[in-house]
Amino acid sequence: MSALTLAVPSKGRLKEQTEEFFRDAGYAIVPMGGVRGYLARIPALPEIELRLLSASEIASGVIAGDIHCGISGEDLLREQAGDLERVAHLLAPLGFGRADLVVAAPASWLDVETMADVDDVAARMEVATGRKLRVATKYVRSTRRFFTEEGVGHYRIVESAGATEGAPMAGVADLVVDITTTGATLKANGLKILSDGVILRSQAQLVASLEAEWTDAGLRALKALVSAFEQRAGLHTTRFEEFVAALNHTRA
């Protein structure tokens, strides 16, 4: 492993916004090209090994400690790690890639505004029909955690592969847990967000792994990167020192 491996999104809007963010901080991301299309470099920071991965792979790589740090969505990080704070440290919210992870119910359910209503309806549904309320989502862990915290039982998760928001209309689920930016897609599918149904207000994060092997050179390189972000991109974070403290704690 290099002193510092940094993974950045390899496709879509998140890739463009990440490149823009680095450009604002004064760094150009240059792909290596050819067969090694998954590698890139920042000429001004030669000690950093850059990898191009999907946001989901970045989240799992940081959690497993295969890469030192990366840029990925907080929603993906929290979904993939049972207890994110134990394995990784969010160094800085980057101000882009915003999306809310929300619980949405059919708009026709006029009596359902809150998670407490969901529990009431779910309990009643089980008594009346013998089946549990179905919740379609790709965010299985986050859903389970939130429903437990909110005191909702009597439900079953239906894991959805894609187009989660269509599940209630298709008759395969009653509620959905999904990410949304404006709520327009949910609305177009006849759904409404519950008043206390925001699980997470997510955005892209610079995240560092507590599970990876860190060297002093790696930490110095990360500190330089964070300082550059602070000075040039107007990012405010004091979390680098907290990360080092957490890392020392993990090693002890």
Place this chain on the structure above:
Amino acid sequence: MKLTPEASAALARIARVSGVRAEPQALLPAEVILELSGEAVRSRLCTFTDASGAEHCLRPDLTTPIAQMVASGELPVARYHGAGPVYRLPPRGSDEPVEHLQIGFEWFGNSGSPAEDAEALAVALEAAQAGGVTGAKVRFGDVAIYHALLAALPLSPQWRDRLRRAFSRRKGPRELLAAAHRRTDVAEAVVRIGALGQDDAVRAVETEIDSLGVEPVARTAGEIARRLREKATDPAPAESVAEVLGDYLDLSASAGDSAAALATFGRQAGIDLGAALEGFNERLALIAKLRPPFWNAAVFSAEAGRRFEYYDGFVFDLARDGEPDRPVLSGGRYDGLIARLSAGDVETSGIGAAIRADRLGRGGGR
């Protein structure tokens, strides 16, 4: 898994009064466990998916598969004992093994008398003693008293149901009541449609859904109208009710003082716990006659049994001093379980207890 001498001794004590040995399958449809205990337990279940997409899981205890066999008619209503490996994923940071050996009994169909409660407790405790356990404490409770308290308090039917469900949840009755008192806003549709008669309310719901430009999903306008009307007349419980419930859940007393503590509580709250309290007292007297081991230092706790959804009466566990969260045995009454598993086809009382064989002996597996 081979039984240790301690486990064999514990099983022998149980088997003497617990009918034939049930041999449930190790593998169950995940559906069975999830329908019973909900998604919250899923993170502890060993599940996997077959080629057709159906989900299976390894049994997390012996109670559920044995109860399932009785509910489906595969086993007649009778007394059973069991021994075998069960599987639970440890929480993160825990060094508990995934697979451990469980020994236990499930008794069905004895109409659920206090005498049966006392006998079940005594058998379980004697089995733990036969298995070499020392320096451990009994904690016990009675979920039926909680239910009796809810029945006696001035609560709407909806709130009674909610508080009943909350007992076994992490967001418990106290948290639920606190949240209810923080919340004051009521949606305009609830106020407007909730004030109408059922027929008018149904029409208003249909008009409203129409104007939203959506199709009704999963629930009818009639159901939605009925619930809107209920919500309109479903005030949060009074502060005084929340206080009484909080006082009850705080109750803790030695076994010898527990009957008096409950009587005092009832008098001060102005509540008659009726038959539930009589059953509690009768059970205590019967236990005292049986003189089971560990009982001298037993402690009553109103919150005992909160971790299990299906208990609905007497509950107990035995844990070494200083390790209250690692019980050697736990058990209780689950009279509603079989009816629930069989969708009402089979009705029978049930009581059981499970011993963790790896926590028997002096060391408790550590």
